[in-house]
Amino acid sequence: MVDVPFDTVAGVPPAEVGEVELYHPRSWWTRYVFSQDAKIIAIQYSITAMSIGMVALVLSWLMRLQLGFPGTFSFIDPNQYLQFITMHGMIMVIYLLTALFLGGFGNYLIPLMVGARDMVFPYVNMLSYWVYLLAVMVLVSTFFVPGGPTGAGWTLYPPQAILSGTPGQDWGIVLMLASLILFIIGFTMGGLNYVVTVLQARTRGMTLMRLPLTVWGIFTATVMALLAFPALFVASVMLLLDRLLGTSFFMPTLVEMGTLTKYGGGSPILFQHLFWFFGHPEVYIVALPAFGIISDLISVHARKNIFGYRMMVWAIVAIGALSFVVWAHHMYVSGMHPYFGFFFATTTLIIAIPTAIKVYNWVLTLWRGDIHLTIPMLFALAFIITFVNGGLTGLFLGNVVVDVPLSDTMFVVAHFHMVMGIAPIMAVFGGIYHWYPKVTGRMLNEVLGRFHFWVSFLGAYAIFFPMHYLGLLGMPRRYHDIGETAFVPASAHDLNAFMSVAALIVGFAQLVFLFNLIWSLLKGKEAGGNPWGAASLEWQTPETPPGHGNWGKELPIVHRWAYDYSVPGAARDFVAQNEPPAGLSAQGSHA
Amino acid sequence: MSAIILFMAGIAAIAGWWLSQQRLTAKPWLEEGLIVDLREQSTSSLPPAKIGLGVFLAVVGSLFALFISAYSMRMNLVDWRTLPVPVLLWFNTGVLVLSSVALQWAYMAARRDDIDVTSVGLCAGGAFAITFLVGQLLAWRQLSAAGYFLASNPANSFFYLITAVHGLHLMGGLVALGRTTAKVLRGAEASQIRLSVELCTIYWHFLLVVWLVLLGLLTGWTDNFVDICRQLLS
Helix, strand or coil, rough: EEECCHHHHHCCCCCCCHHHHHCCCCCHHHHHCCCCCCHHHHHHHHHHHHHHHHHHHHHHHHHHHHHHHCCCCCCCHHHHHHHHHHHHHHHHHHHHHHHHHHHHHHHHHHHHCCCCCCCCCCEEEEEEEEHHHHHHHHHHHEEEEECCCCCCCCCCCCCCCHHCCCCCCHHHHHHHHHHHHHHHHHHHHHHHHHHHHHCCCCCCCCCCCCCCCCHHHHHHHHHHHHHHHHHHHHHHHHHHHHHHCCCCCCCCCEEECEEECCCCCCCCCHHHHHHHHHHHHHHHHCCCCEEHHHHHHHHHHHHCCCCCHHHHHHHHHHHHHHHCHHHHCHHHCCCCCCCHHHHHHHHHCCCCCHHHHHHHHHHHCCCCCCCCCCCHHHHHHHHHHHHHHHHHHHHHHCHHHHHHHCEHHHHHHHHHHHHHHHHHHHHHHHHHHHHHHHHHHHHHHHHHHHHHHHHHHHHHHHHHHHHHHHHHHHCCCCCCCCCCCCCCCCHHHHHHHHCCCCCCHHHHHHHHHHHHHHHHHCCCEEEECCCCCCCHHHHHHHCCCCCCCCCEEECCCCCCCCCCCCCCCCCCCCCCCCCCCCCCCCCCCCC | CHHHHHHHHHHHHHHHHHHCHHHHHHHCCCCCECCCCCCCCCCCCCCCHHHHHHHHHHHHHHHHHHHHHHHHHCCCCCCCCCCCCCCHHHHHHHHHHHHHHHHHHHHHHCCCCCHHHHHHHHHHHHHHHHHHHHHHHHHHHHHHCCCCCCCHHHHHHHHHHHHHHHHHHHHHHHHHHHHHHHHHHHHCCHHHHHHHHHHHHHHHHHHHHHHHHHHHHHHHHHHHHHHHHHHHHH
């Protein structure tokens, strides 16, 4: 190893942070409700996101009941079916995954992993959560307004999104757009915090190239989200004006229910451009934090340093940049010029290169590692398999000639559920099983956890593997009832029923997971400070759960990267990031 | 979408330049001990609030670049009827320039620890900004009195929308400016409010630049400029 001379410490700012700089709660309300502590905000974000996620889960049950057993459930009519798919999609993508990865994991892990006491703008951070909660409440309110939530599909394409044939045309679409606008405002407040904290609040010795990959993933995803969400904001504001004030940004001249509408000349394609300029980076906004989390889980639970750390960082940055020039691959059937299609197909396929680098590096990290099949590791392995599966079907859909016949079929649904549904959720679960002991001081129950993993993993494949086949048959998405169709054999209906039963079982497993979260909080095994023997900084806090200000009197000093596992000659099979080099006095380390 | 792509290319260039300074080719697995962070050598003088404002300006820039992209795409459709730009906008532009100049004056005074001039500059900047907003409202009224309503043509819709979004950002800035001015009037030292004044000034200059770009777009000058560039390139 190259020892960096220790006298370089001269010139760095003092480690001790004046207590006046830290926010201090003065009452129960400001400690647990209107808290400015990033850890509490993270828990608030996570609980809200998982709660609204449960709503989306129930909606998916209802959808699957209809698809698996059409005609059996009279309370699910075509309009409701469309409302269910719309709300399921929007909630899962934005209000669950984005909020949980960035607001939940980001808030908890960034300050701890970079060695900061808190986020740099705690008050704005608190506001971010409350605006997010307001956005969620506005969204939920659409279930109770006249006409119910919008049924426009999660892409909210005009003109149908605001025409009277679409359910939720009165209130649903208006509140949905208002909720999205609120979400983006709230996220921007949080996002500024995450970025500036990573840039400015890292502790001494924590260079960018010593950051755990989780922080790299969340940081890059946040930068992307800050730049991409304005596109959804612009699209939402303009669609809202079309709906409420009769402008024609997106609305063409058309006849509605036999009468000519007031609209004219607008471009629905313009909406698609704006939507997907946000929508494609959004895929990586949820994928990059997952990549980071998985890298850390694999390294810790295989007791091996991450393979190709530099390449991993470069790949994260490259994926982030490339994801802004591929958006129109969602629009191959919109009548675009073939040369544009060629361009976007090429950029889409180029993203496979940095992504493949990451997958190779995960596999090579596992190679000859001391693999512990703990629950986080199981979820990490499931993530890799699922992401590769979803990525491979992405190669199909990225090619124009293959995409055109598969467009709007169940194949697309299966693809994006694999790549940005199941895979990121596997990372979320892996992350929760991994960091729950740090958050609560207790381990999650092992038996319930393994049950949860195997049912979720196998069940997800039971749902989405056959769905590819249905898509190849040509079964369209967003259909309430496929009916008797020549190209869909009777066996396909049996397959649909099978998938629906699997979906119900997988949903049940999530209830077990929620039970485990609560039960283990009360009765779980005491975890200690570092149950996994992890090297990164968040496991080295003086208290578990970390106290207010995270680090006690002095901030930690970082002496190495976060992946020193199985180091030959070391006393333990890991060397913590803040452990001074051999031979350095303890006093020196606090200079 | 060329405006937003150009904007993103600019952001990517800045990000690339910044990353190139961050030792991304380091081999962290070989380095042990305390490395002096480059951040501490080069940018430690930048307070988090200033970095935060920079990131926020990138977000706002992205927002306006997207509006401009949408404007350029929509204006190529057949129903577009460019609306006459009210003369009042030129007056408003002048007022906004004065507002920016006043804040710059306040900032320079704050650096000299001259709190009296700072407070005058802040108040003048705020007053000019409010005048600008009132002027924008009057321009709206003139247009609607002349029959250019929000929904009657997409050019009108964009005019009202873009000016409203710009005005809202200025109003947000006025909140921050009001808080800073209140601190000064309550007797704060120049050193205590120097950073706040600087942040307000940066934000004002940014919104002035955005307004000048938007004005070029709304008056059609940007089109002429793009056409000239195209001719030069071809």
